Amino acid sequence: MRPLELNLTAFRSYASETIDFRPHALVVISGDTGAGKTSLLDAIAFALYGRTPEQSSSRELLTLGASHGEVRLTFEAAGRIWRVTRRLGAGAPEPMHLLEELTGDGGESIDHVAGAGAVNARLVDLVGMGFSAFTSAVMLAQGRF
Numbered sequence: 001m002r003p004l005e006l007n008l009t010a011f012r013s014y015a016s017e018t019i020d021f022r023p024h025a026l027v028v029i030s031g032d033t034g035a036g037k038t039s040l041l042d043a044i045a046f047a048l049y050g051r052t053p054e055q056s057s058s059r060e061l062l063t064l065g066a067s068h069g070e071v072r073l074t075f076e077a078a079g080r081i082w083r084v085t086r087r088l089g090a091g092a093p094e095p096m097h098l099l100e101e102l103t104g105d106g107g108e109s110i111d112h113v114a115g116a117g118a119v120n121a122r123l124v125d126l127v128g129m130g131f132s133a134f135t136s137a138v139m140l141a142q143g144r145f
Contacts, residue, residue: 001077001127003044004106010062010069010089011046012039047073047084048123049131050097050116058088068092074106077126081106084123099123 003021008014013036021027029037042052046061062069068089075082081102087093095114099122103110113122124130129137 001075003073003075004081005072005074006040006043006047007070007072008039008043009071010066011043011071012036012061012063014039014043015063015066043071044073045131045135046088047071047086048127049134050086050120051131053135062089074102080104082126083109084119 005021006017006019008017010016019040029040031037042054042061045052052061066089068087068091070085070087070092072083072085075084081104083100083102083106085095085098085100087096097116097119098112098114099119100109100112102108113119127134
């Protein structure tokens with residue numbers, strides 16, 4: 001699984017942000033304390049698994065004052081391009097959980113699954129590991145070394 005693009009709307013300290021990983025072979029996230037580094041990693045975990053290592057509630061993940069937010073991760077896995085969208089908050093539009101397979105150039109949606117259970121199961125297959133393995137091997141949560 002290779003992240004291609006991360007879109008955040010009202011997620012933690014990010015009102016609206018897009019991060020394009022495509023031009024980079026290697027990415028380093030650095031910054032001052034409180035700059036939002038952990039929030040970016042939490043957003044990737046939330047997109048892939050619908051939760052963060054800290055088990056934060058939806059209200060804690062929303063930008064202050066927002067009624068709903070969204071995390072969208074476009075990634076490559078199994079030789080294909082995928083986009084997962086997770087929405088949170090009481091005012092979020094449906095579907096709350098959506099996984100789409102995109103055309104080879106990452107443009108149009110050619111297939112999709114919706115609903116937490118179906119999206120979660122498909123993502124575990126695509127990523128090749130569940131949440132526990134991911135947060136132990138790929139993304140070690142802050143303070144859990």
